[in-house]
Amino acid sequence: MAGHSQFKNIMHRKGAQDKKRAKIFARHTREIMVAARSGLPDPEQNSTLRNAIMAARAANMPKDNIDRAIKRVAGGEDVANYEDVRYEGYGPAGVAVIVDASTDNRNRTASEVRTAFSKLGGNLGETGSVSFMFDRVGSLTYPASVADADAMFEAAVEAGADNVESTDDDHEIICDPSDFADVRDALIEKFGPPTELGLQWKPQNTISLNEDQASTMLKLIDTLDDNDDVQNVSANFEIDDEIMAKLTAG
Template identity: 85%
Template sequence: MAGHSQFKNIMHRKGAQDKKRAKIFARHTREIMVAARSGLPDPEQNSALRNAIMSARVANMPKDNIDRAIKRVAGGEEVANYEDVRYEGYGPGGVAVIVEASTDNRNRTASEVRAAFSKLGGALAETGSVSFMFDRVGVITYPLETADADSMFEAAAEAGADNVETLEEQHDIICDPDDFATVRDALNERFGAPSELGLQWRPQNTVSLTEDQASTMLKLIDVLDESDDVQNVSANFEIDDEIMAKLTAG
């Protein structure tokens, strides 16, 4: 197994691991509010907000929850001032790790992230110390049954995407972050809402882990994911299918 999916990447999202709806919706509410503050609280004029809303809808977040989050910002209601922060470090086996968070208290979040790394054989590093080993890309995912591979590639190319990776259960459309909004809107118009979308850190190369290293690395991701502030965790490791089967047995 190469990371979280077939494409040799690991990206554990808040909500993908935690099945509690309240926590999933809390993450999306925070994303919507941060996006609304970054520009006008109008999705027609704010691409970041439009993307946050679409992600929330993919997670089946009720429309009332979405509208309420936007209105809180638009109405000037006193709410926590969340900001996006990024931490970089190394996990077991020298795995490069990027942690993306949204927080109203940098000291609290930094302390939680640092403690997770220290507890599980890792260490935080300076910003920029590992991100150069990743490519920042936009990824828009559609179920395999949406279209055949040729049709999806043609549509993605017309929309301005760089590539399409057709996997066992899905099509991943890859694009430059600057083109993300254009590609997203074009595909949405043609195929409807995607099953997942967003910006990702994709590793240029991966590190193979032993069973012990893999076990500890997965625990590190789980601990990081328990933090309400952590949004995404990306890392450049690869786990052999046999090792993954042992770790997930039972």
Template identity: 70%
Template sequence: MAGHSKFKNIMHRKGAQDKKRAKVFARLIREITVAAKSGLPEPDKNPRLRSAVIAARAANMPKDNVDRAIKRVALGEDDSSYEEVRYEGYGPGGVALIVEAMTDNRNRTASEVRAAFNKYGGSLGETNSVSFMFDHVGLLQYAAGTASADEMFETAVEAGASNVESSDEGHEVTCDPDDFSSVRDSLMESYGDPEEAYLAWKPQTMTPLDEDKAQTMLKLLDALDDSDDVQRVSANFEVADDVLARLTA
């Protein structure tokens, strides 16, 4: 959580593992479908689709599921019509949140997101009401054992990355969104698939929360996570490790 990373997208998930897995797979399939429709349905010729396939591999999605989703688009068998929408607002304690969704019904998604914010003391704002407090970056994460901090830094910078933060938990490489595909492909040649690779909203500053506010914040994130349309949530809060341990026990 935020105590371990300055800018990881913060998602707290509870519930049965199979339910979580099914939800993650559904989101990944939706991204694969949209990505395949945005260009050629071939990962090697479609950078966004390639990123989606990498994310699916990182989540241990069966290859057949991925291939089937791409094939449906290639054969014109997928008649879904998803659009990407972004919601911005404030949560408990003045925490800024960016909610990214893919939906075939904007009214439904907006209603679900608004209901979650309202229930847990948040408020939705206009587009760009909080995004100015974040940097939009390409983000790649590698395990700590992939390389030494110095080696990862040198390789990433040579590939065009703007920064690398290394810790016992791993390496987080950031780059300009326009350079994301080239940086990712270069690092993959050196180190293989990253654990995660996507365009992220990196908070410029963090908002500390006490235990009560943190508890409410986690409930808000859970409510947003319950929406099938929500793909990712970025937030600029941090919670002390001991508090987080109690709240997630």
């Protein structure tokens, strides 16, 4: 039977409604350029680039913007040499936090991320200090309207996925990263493009936060998220719906 999602308020994903489109597009552009540099600038022969393009399309990024980013790399244009980096640390109440970033200046980004942790009750650790508490997974999200939970679960497992976490709003398909391309292609053929896709850090266990802890934790995530170099923030906390509603009211 299909699983039930327990992590809808844990992953802090790009594309949040309160983010400006220009900032979202800039980050997708950076992801596309990094992916294009990692192999051939052809999505048919570069699975990482294909994932980046599909994520950009899910965010309604115009095709011209996507094509322009790829052409800049393919044409050898003198653009910033971005690289992917990961930071790990602890937030308020011992919450484990992973920050994925793409930067052309590692020292600047590390300093800014460290400052954000320090100012908001956390501390930056060494690589590997918290990632052992997460599983690296492939994830695709579809609206609940495309299929009922059992039908989506059956299709996903047939495609090679490990599980489906369904709510009244959507289905999140989880798979091993090595199977992600096959699962992605099979589900797109059956259901069309997902609303979100990519590799994610899924926490193995979660920490429930009280109102004060939750308030500080959300401020930390927002501060990190506002950094242009930060692509994604993952953390192993859980906030009660009533507390979340109170903190986000207005």
